[in-house]
Amino acid sequence: MKDIKIESILTVYEDYNELPAAIVSLMDTASKARLKAYAPYSKFLVGAAILLDNGEVISGNNQENASYPSGLCAERTAIYYAGAEYPDAKIVRMALTAGSQKQPTTTPIPPCGACRQAISEYEVKQDSPIEIYFMGTSGKVVKSHSLANLLPLGFDRSFL
Template sequence: MKKEFKFSYHHLASFEELNEDQKIVAQAAEKATLKAHAPYSNFKVGAALLLNDDTIVIGSNQENKAYPTGLCAERVALFSYGAQQNKQGIKILAITCVGDLLKEGDIFSPCGGCRQAMAEYTEIQKAPFEIIMKNGDGSYLIFEGVHQLLPFIFGSK
């Protein structure tokens, strides 16, 4: 039996097209790239969570000489949220980057490990959160939840 998976997302051409909450969290993710420790890849990634009470939690990628012990920005933000035992819930996750690895026409997308971490926090709060990714051309992809990025989440039924 053949089955299909389909998903949809929004593609916005510029920052100006984002709504106010999206702008706030996208700007926080941009600022988080300044805190990245990326001396090996020179690819700085920032992530920011906008919580339901409008609190911002940031993360940035943290590389380490003892590869692969570094950590992606998305997981730094999510694990920080979890470590602080925040209960208010995540509304939006924004991810952005600075570096030559993302060319002007490229789409920016989180790794599989980060997608699975997003899935875990979606399950914990029993509700999806919006995911915003800034591309190399300055446009944004907006997903309603991680299920659009990772259809067969580990542990799916």
């Protein structure tokens, strides 16, 4: 028997204003999408913006439903739209912002497990990493150079 150590390396920006201009623009798109989210039950709004290698920017937000499992996260709303409209384009990067309408959200909020799996599918499909930037509604911003960094030992088509 042996132990295996798995590490993730993340870059932490102390503030939104430290981000490169291209990331600020993408995060602004995610913030605008967040404000349009439909979250009457959780009061937790999430916005996502995706930059494709063809220059297109796709945004999405969470869409809740009284039957909770029927809702969809912002990340999957955006990534599935990108896949449907631009099936040959690669995803270069994603910006995510999330926050509660009940209290300030200054902690960076990463994608949930289901969204990590969905993003992983596209990262494997395109055989190139997807940068992911995530934040609350203010405060620190975290960057992961790839989804695999957030989901080590991921499940993909090679197991099927």
